[in-house]
Amino acid sequence: MTIDKKIIVVFGATGKQGGGVAQTLLHDPVALAKFQVHAVTRDPSKPAALALAEQGAELVKADLEDKDSLRLALKNAYGVFVLTNFMESFDAAAETRQGKNIADIVKELDVKHLVWSSLPHVSKLSNNKFTNVVHFDGKAYVDEYIRSLSIPYTIVHVAIYTSVVWESLAPLPTTPPSYGLFFPQPGSLQTTIPLIDPSLDLGKFVKGILLNPEASLGKQYNVGERFYTVEEIVGVAKKFGVEIVFQAVDKDTYKAGLASKGMPDFFQEDLAQMIQFLAEYGFYGGGGIDDAKKLLTDPLTTLEESFKANADFAALKKAQ
Numbered sequence: 001m002t003i004d005k006k007i008i009v010v011f012g013a014t015g016k017q018g019g020g021v022a023q024t025l026l027h028d029p030v031a032l033a034k035f036q037v038h039a040v041t042r043d044p045s046k047p048a049a050l051a052l053a054e055q056g057a058e059l060v061k062a063d064l065e066d067k068d069s070l071r072l073a074l075k076n077a078y079g080v081f082v083l084t085n086f087m088e089s090f091d092a093a094a095e096t097r098q099g100k101n102i103a104d105i106v107k108e109l110d111v112k113h114l115v116w117s118s119l120p121h122v123s124k125l126s127n128n129k130f131t132n133v134v135h136f137d138g139k140a141y142v143d144e145y146i147r148s149l150s151i152p153y154t155i156v157h158v159a160i161y162t163s164v165v166w167e168s169l170a171p172l173p174t175t176p177p178s179y180g181l182f183f184p185q186p187g188s189l190q191t192t193i194p195l196i197d198p199s200l201d202l203g204k205f206v207k208g209i210l211l212n213p214e215a216s217l218g219k220q221y222n223v224g225e226r227f228y229t230v231e232e233i234v235g236v237a238k239k240f241g242v243e244i245v246f247q248a249v250d251k252d253t254y255k256a257g258l259a260s261k262g263m264p265d266f267f268q269e270d271l272a273q274m275i276q277f278l279a280e281y282g283f284y285g286g287g288g289i290d291d292a293k294k295l296l297t298d299p300l301t302t303l304e305e306s307f308k309a310n311a312d313f314a315a316l317k318k319a320q
């Protein structure tokens with residue numbers, strides 16, 4: 001019987017973050033006993049949505065740009081997990097607008113727990129030294145808005161995905177083959193990066209947040225498995241036979257590499273400043289990730305395990 005279960009509406013359920021959250025809430029026995037998942041998508045006919053329905057989620061069609069659809073999606077909901085996808089719109093203002101839309105409806109419908117997936121406010125943390133990391137700041141403005149509304153919230157600042165490691169590699173013309181990993185200076189082998197496999201681990205954190213509102217409401221957590229130095233990342237890849245050659249380059253060279261992949265100029269600058277920020281201030285502006293781990297009841301996925309579990313990383317090895 002699902003009648004007494006609290007409805008948790010999961011945005012992004014067809015993707016990595018929301019998909020990870022939905023999977024945990026649908027399959028973890030403790031979560032399953034308490035929560036019913038309503039999985040949001042703009043297209044309920046897509047395979048990822050149908051797979052969620054097969055696993056017991058109720059599909060809900062809604063769009064973060066459409067407040068009426070959000071009203072319907074959040075009707076009778078106890079809680080909601082939400083993210084915005086910069087990589088679809090490449091528009092930070094759209095992310096801010098969409099995040100504010102959901103916060104408004106949470107307030108209007110008196111939803112009891114909003115879990116908002118966000119990123120650090122780089123401009124603020126760097127005292128305006130790095131003001132172009134718009135895919136962070138656009139989300140962080142929503143953090144401020146949520147706080148201003150006095151609604152029940154938990155904000156998670158999600159670490160860099162383990163998949164970014166292999167997505168960032170550039171094949172080098174060497175025999176045997178190897179891959180280049182380039183950071184703009186002052187990035188170095190000693191730069192530390194918090195990592196998370198969102199599909200496997202974000203749900204564990206969100207489960208802990210939803211099951212422990214007395215601890216998590218009104219809090220912002222930095223969420224990740226652990227900080228790795230670039231040197232450690234290179235070392236873990238090497239264990240799998242994937243040779244990575246790291247090089248710190250000047251910013252223009254770094255941006256030219258991104259331009260060759262077709263990235264727009266403003267996003268080249270965004271990514272360059274993001275790495276410069278994390279090298280100089282730390283991804284969380286000096287903050288750590290231990291607080292959120294107190295909410296966990298499940299072990300997290302190490303970088304080694306994440307590499308092992310991922311076909312795209314395994315393909316790098318085959319390509320050599």
Ligand SMILES: NC(=O)c1ccc[n+]([C@@H]2O[C@H](COP(=O)([O-])OP(=O)(O)OC[C@H]3O[C@@H](n4cnc5c(N)ncnc54)[C@H](OP(=O)(O)O)[C@@H]3O)[C@@H](O)[C@H]2O)c1
Pocket residue numbers: 011012013014015016017018040041042043062063064065083084085086087088098119135158159160161164
């Ligand atoms: N890469 C990293 O290391 C990293 C780290 C931290 C945070 N992030 C952030 O994570 C975000 C991307 O999340 P992801 O990796 O989970 O993306 P993803 O796997 O590409 O999935 C995006 C999800 O967002 C949903 N969505 C997009 N626009 C929507 C809208 N207007 N209304 C309702 N749902 C919408 C999509 O649903 P449908 O298409 O089914 O409607 C889809 O489920 C980005 O903003 C990025 O900045 C990335």
